[in-house]
Amino acid sequence: MRITIPVAKVLAALLAEPDAQRYGLDLMRLTGLPSGTLYPVLHRLSAAGWLESDWETIDPVAAGRPARRYYRLTAVGVTQARQALADLRAAIPDDRPSWGGTEPTGAPAW
Amino acid sequence: MRITIPVAKVLAALLAEPDAQRYGLDLMRLTGLPSGTLYPVLHRLSAAGWLESDWETIDPVAAGRPARRYYRLTAVGVTQARQALADLRAAIPDDRPSWGGTEPTGAPAW
DNA sequence: CCACCCTATGTAGAGTTCCGATACAGTGGT
DNA sequence: ACCACTGTATCGGAACTCTACATAGGGTGG
Numbered sequence: 001m002r003i004t005i006p007v008a009k010v011l012a013a014l015l016a017e018p019d020a021q022r023y024g025l026d027l028m029r030l031t032g033l034p035s036g037t038l039y040p041v042l043h044r045l046s047a048a049g050w051l052e053s054d055w056e057t058i059d060p061v062a063a064g065r066p067a068r069r070y071y072r073l074t075a076v077g078v079t080q081a082r083q084a085l086a087d088l089r090a091a092i093p094d095d096r097p098s099w100g101g102t103e104p105t106g107a108p109a110w
Numbered sequence: 111m112r113i114t115i116p117v118a119k120v121l122a123a124l125l126a127e128p129d130a131q132r133y134g135l136d137l138m139r140l141t142g143l144p145s146g147t148l149y150p151v152l153h154r155l156s157a158a159g160w161l162e163s164d165w166e167t168i169d170p171v172a173a174g175r176p177a178r179r180y181y182r183l184t185a186v187g188v189t190q191a192r193q194a195l196a197d198l199r200a201a202i203p204d205d206r207p208s209w210g211g212t213e214p215t216g217a218p219a220w
Numbered sequence: 221c222c223a224c225c226c227t228a229t230g231t232a233g234a235g236t237t238c239c240g241a242t243a244c245a246g247t248g249g250t
Numbered sequence: 251a252c253c254a255c256t257g258t259a260t261c262g263g264a265a266c267t268c269t270a271c272a273t274a275g276g277g278t279g280g
Binding site: 002004005006007033034035036037040041044061064065066 | 265269274276
């Protein structure tokens with residue numbers, strides 16, 4: 001499973017509340033991803049066994065909207081996602097290299 | 111400038127020590143990226159004005175190695191890179207929902 | 221009744237990015 | 251002669267992203 005930024009956003013959204021029922025449009029709002037990015041990501045994660053999903057059991061006519069497909073992390077997915085995000089955060093650490101940035105004419109030693 | 115994970119790794123490596131002279135092989139080691147990924151990233155960052163670079167002035171015969179090409183962040187690059195990394199970190203927030211250290215193996219003191 | 225927006229999932233295709241392989245060039249070892 | 255090492259760099263196919271678009275039902279307005 002290749003971790004990219006869209007993938008990481010999806011994993012972060014799912015990990016934030018592992019018990020919540022998440023569906024496509026919901027994740028689009030949480031991650032800010034367009035549907036053309038999100039759904040392929042969900043399919044890849046499912047194919048990799050990180051996610052499982054099933055259709056909401058409602059009558060679309062009665063509910064007045066299309067049925068949702070709910071996605072949730074598998075046990076494997078939770079572990080892998082946590083590891084992947086931890087690795088990613090470790091690779092992009094906070095900087096703070098001694099000097100505080102846009103100092104007005106402070107430039108000391110060099 | 112599109113921020114991807116390889117791009118972010120390069121920016122993080124350069125921001126960690128903005129004064130250091132960084133060259134390709136050096137950044138390959140720091141970021142773990144292969145040359146076929148790193149050099150296109152460096153070129154894209156240069157084209158975007160975030161990086162500038164020049165050749166090391168040595169005699170390769172006397173030094174016993176090829177000359178290096180040194181890359182460093184421009185003033186614009188420093189600002190943009192900081193912003194980009196901050197945005198990325200914000201997009202991939204820390205989880206820790208309801209987690210008691212259930213790890214049987216090697217989980218240290220925290 | 222058609223146009224249009226809303227919820228919802230999903231595909232198409234162009235463009236961008238990634239990364240293994242490869243190239244080049246010089247040093248140095250066996 | 252051949253391989254390993256330090257360097258920079260490109261090529262090309264696979265993978266990924268994302269703007270459109272497709273589908274489908276409900277509701278509202280002209």
